[in-house]
Amino acid sequence: MISITEWQKIGVGITGFGAFFILLGALLYFDSVLLAFGNRHKLKGTSFFLGGVIVVLLRWPLLGMFLETYGFFSLFRGFFPVAFGFLGNAFNIPFLSELPQLFRRLQGTSSMV
Template sequence: MIPITEWQKIGVGITGFGVFFILFGVLLYFDSVLLAFGNRHKLRGTGFFLGGVAIVLLRWPLLGMLLETYGFFSLFKGFFPVAFGFLGNASNIPFLSALFRRFQGATSMV
């Protein structure tokens, strides 16, 4: 039998907890009810994005990529003002900060 120190026992316990919570998180992440609840108001963007993936797989890459692009912008349109606002405040380059502030608009969540 291999002797195990107290530190090794603690390490195995912490690793076990980590593996458990990672697996539990993955199971909850792929739960269909939670996915449907979180994505219900973005159904059109999800449909266009996944439809674009299907069209690309059916060998119509240009049309599929256009559908994916529209779906991507439709899904993340609420995030873009926040991202541009952060980039406008974080950069010290005069031209870029003015450009990002213009893109930020009045719909920022900050």
């Protein structure tokens, strides 16, 4: 009989939880009511992005990439201030505030000669 350690039991449990939540997320992602509710106000950006993908597949890559870029910015317009606000405050996080000093020290110690 195969003996299973406590760490392996914990690993199987965590993997089971992960698989369950991935399955639940996929099921909720493809729910038509949730898709319609969450994407109704972003229909313009979605249509431009998917239209750009179709145009790229129809061998007009430059025009398709412009359409995809416009659709991307239209879709994530509300997220950009949040992301830039986080990046502006990232140096207040204790671990991240030490990184520029660490990079300066590592940059000064390496020698290619």
